Amino acid sequence: MKISIGIDIGGTSTKYGIVSPEGKVLFQGSIPTQSEAKFEDFIKILASEIKKGLDPKEHKLLGIGVGAPNANYHKGTIEHATNLRWKGILPLANSLEDEFQVPVVITNDANAAAVGEMIFGGAKNIKDFIVITLGTGLGAGIVSNGKIVNGAHGLAGELGHTTVNYVNGRFCGCGKRGCLETYVSATGIKRTVYKLLADHTEDSELRSVSFDELSAEMITKYALKDDFIAKKAFEYTGRILGTKLADTVVHSDPEAIFIFGGLSLAGDLIFNPTKFHMEKHLMPVLRGKINIISSQLQNQSAPIIGASSLVIDMINEKESEIFGN
Amino acid sequence: MKISIGIDIGGTSTKYGIVSPEGKVLFQGSIPTQSEAKFEDFIKILASEIKKGLDPKEHKLLGIGVGAPNANYHKGTIEHATNLRWKGILPLANSLEDEFQVPVVITNDANAAAVGEMIFGGAKNIKDFIVITLGTGLGAGIVSNGKIVNGAHGLAGELGHTTVNYVNGRFCGCGKRGCLETYVSATGIKRTVYKLLADHTEDSELRSVSFDELSAEMITKYALKDDFIAKKAFEYTGRILGTKLADTVVHSDPEAIFIFGGLSLAGDLIFNPTKFHMEKHLMPVLRGKINIISSQLQNQSAPIIGASSLVIDMINEKESEIFGN
Numbered sequence A, B: 001m002k003i004s005i006g007i008d009i010g011g012t013s014t015k016y017g018i019v020s021p022e023g024k025v026l027f028q029g030s031i032p033t034q035s036e037a038k039f040e041d042f043i044k045i046l047a048s049e050i051k052k053g054l055d056p057k058e059h060k061l062l063g064i065g066v067g068a069p070n071a072n073y074h075k076g077t078i079e080h081a082t083n084l085r086w087k088g089i090l091p092l093a094n095s096l097e098d099e100f101q102v103p104v105v106i107t108n109d110a111n112a113a114a115v116g117e118m119i120f121g122g123a124k125n126i127k128d129f130i131v132i133t134l135g136t137g138l139g140a141g142i143v144s145n146g147k148i149v150n151g152a153h154g155l156a157g158e159l160g161h162t163t164v165n166y167v168n169g170r171f172c173g174c175g176k177r178g179c180l181e182t183y184v185s186a187t188g189i190k191r192t193v194y195k196l197l198a199d200h201t202e203d204s205e206l207r208s209v210s211f212d213e214l215s216a217e218m219i220t221k222y223a224l225k226d227d228f229i230a231k232k233a234f235e236y237t238g239r240i241l242g243t244k245l246a247d248t249v250v251h252s253d254p255e256a257i258f259i260f261g262g263l264s265l266a267g268d269l270i271f272n273p274t275k276f277h278m279e280k281h282l283m284p285v286l287r288g289k290i291n292i293i294s295s296q297l298q299n300q301s302a303p304i305i306g307a308s309s310l311v312i313d314m315i316n317e318k319e320s321e322i323f324g325n
Helices: A039-051 A092-100 A109-120 A186-199 A216-224 A228-252 A262-266 A268-281 A302-324 B039-051 B092-100 B109-120 B186-199 B216-224 B228-252 B262-266 B268-281 B302-324
Strands: A002-009 A013-019 A025-032 A060-067 A077-079 A104-107 A129-134 A138-144 A256-260 A291-294 B002-009 B013-019 B025-032 B060-067 B077-079 B104-107 B129-134 B138-144 B256-260 B291-294
Touching: A002 A039, A002 A302, A013 A039, A013 A302, A025 A039, A025 A302, A039 A092, A060 A092, A060 A109, A060 A302, A077 A092, A092 A104, A104 A109, A104 A302, A109 A129, A109 A138, A109 A256, A109 A302, A129 A228, A129 A262, A138 A228, A186 A216, A186 A228, A186 A262, A216 A228, A216 A262, A216 A268, A228 A268, A228 B228, A256 A262, A256 A268, A262 A268, A268 A291, B002 B039, B002 B302, B013 B039, B013 B302, B025 B039, B025 B302, B039 B092, B060 B092, B060 B109, B060 B302, B077 B092, B092 B104, B104 B109, B104 B302, B109 B129, B109 B138, B109 B256, B109 B302, B129 B228, B129 B262, B138 B228, B186 B216, B186 B228, B186 B262, B216 B228, B216 B262, B216 B268, B228 B268, B256 B262, B256 B268, B262 B268, B268 B291
Parallel strands: A002 A060, A060 A104, A129 A256, A256 A291, B002 B060, B060 B104, B129 B256, B256 B291
Antiparallel strands: A002 A013, A013 A025, A129 A138, B002 B013, B013 B025, B129 B138
16 A cells, blocks of 8 residues: 655644555554653654654555654755754754655645645645644745645745734744734743733623633633623634734635634634624725635544655656646 | 737726747837727737737747736736726736637736836846835835745735824825825926925926926926925925834834835935935934935836746746645
8 A cells, every 4th residue: 555654743742643645544653742851762762663663565655744843845854943942953853864764854844734625624725825824933825726825935924923913912932023923822822811811890801811821622611601701712713813814814705714733623703703804904805805724634633644645646746747748 | 039018008098018038029119098999999909909919929928917907816817906097807827828728817006016126127136025005005026035025815915005294195096195196206296396386485487387288297307406395295205204214114024125116216315315214213223324316227128027026936936836735
């Protein structure tokens, strides 16, 4: 069977899997990302774990796709990732090619999610769409005319660093203030809950939770239980996301926007204010034309499937290049 | 000689020309856009004027490219253009195909400018760039990986309708308020001059000019003569443009941004504040990496050359499709 490997490198854990051409995960696991002091040792452990699932008789390995923070698609490197312990420029693609002797393609996690949505998810017949990933930060994979927009420096889709408030916005890890992801992300909604707890006097079960203990899952759980502060936090988040999406939409004019990540599991609580405020601020001729929907790759294996789909996308690209010459 | 026809339909006049494969205008002219009550009569007059320059023995006509307001690239129609007297949906491509029996490709004027920049201007070796056109409104042609981003509804690049001020911004013809083009465009800078004349007490030659008489050229002329209000108007315009470009840049991550149109002739007066405020609000990792430069198609024939280059782009596309199958 022709298979590909998908790897999702996150700040905390690295997930990996062996994926069939139909997007079925045949084997998977995870290791802690930060346990090794040296990047080369991390790669060795990761490779040996993955090889446990590879059957040389059964499997024909086509390639490896990796979603990683600060991934440079053009160079195959991770560059100056603030969430990883290894500093500088890491030769990710070369290291994995040495281990497996197959082509390796890397991109940021949002682009991996977008390719996954296109090949295995809700965007199978859609040529122009955006996937917004809401995790520790906010990322976006922008697909235009069936292709990922990578950009001149491989940084297209960094919508988390558009600005919501230039004057006295929240401080962002990037060095700016007022960035979208300081409001709209798993971390952003925590900050919003704390702002609302400061502003309002209503009772809330969230008053007994410390900032460190608080999680986006917890806020979702309490919002679904009708907690005033938790519900208001989703309204606030959706208002800012929707307002900024009205600007995003006139850049690439997508048919649909998919929201990926834990926050999207709050359903109407996040989708209703997002849709309302996007429509309100949208160029009138586009009103009613753009769907905002939940990603259809919402499960534990989604990052692996997304990353593995990069291999399929790469092969499709190569074939069209060969025939194009 | 193989030639193409370029047509630029503006609110006031329609320019046309016959262009060589090297981008040289061999014949050109213009007619008023709004003189005919019927769209069909306008097309007839336009076609007969163009035919005066065509020599059936000398010229092999490859196709016609048109830049037009509210152009639907996918359908070849002009749709609900607020600046034209003909309402509804106008079958522009079909009408011209009937007259000339060659393929016709239409797009909005900003996309035509971007294709022109790519084929004949400053973007010959650039795969990711944006052309911002500053005229009555603000348009943008976004090129990603060497292709124009058209979008699902043919409305990609309508950056004039991103929002600068959601709360009490200037009213826009689109029905919203606070749109970028109400600040940054030939009309926008006129509104800014009037705001500044209201706010400030300094002398200015612009105090003797009515709003109807005032033009962007006049503001440029007085700014270059050191007029306080005119200079401040450019600063204000550049600040808003630069601030919004910092958001735009993280969408498609361009290598360069070209500014096209009369306002860009003010040089440093507009480029300095634009660059300063884009850099200030830009995601730090991108700082210093994106050039903002004047379009290199800055002359009277640029819209014709840009429109005619659509034909070359279409032929290149078709060839890659043929070989791609």
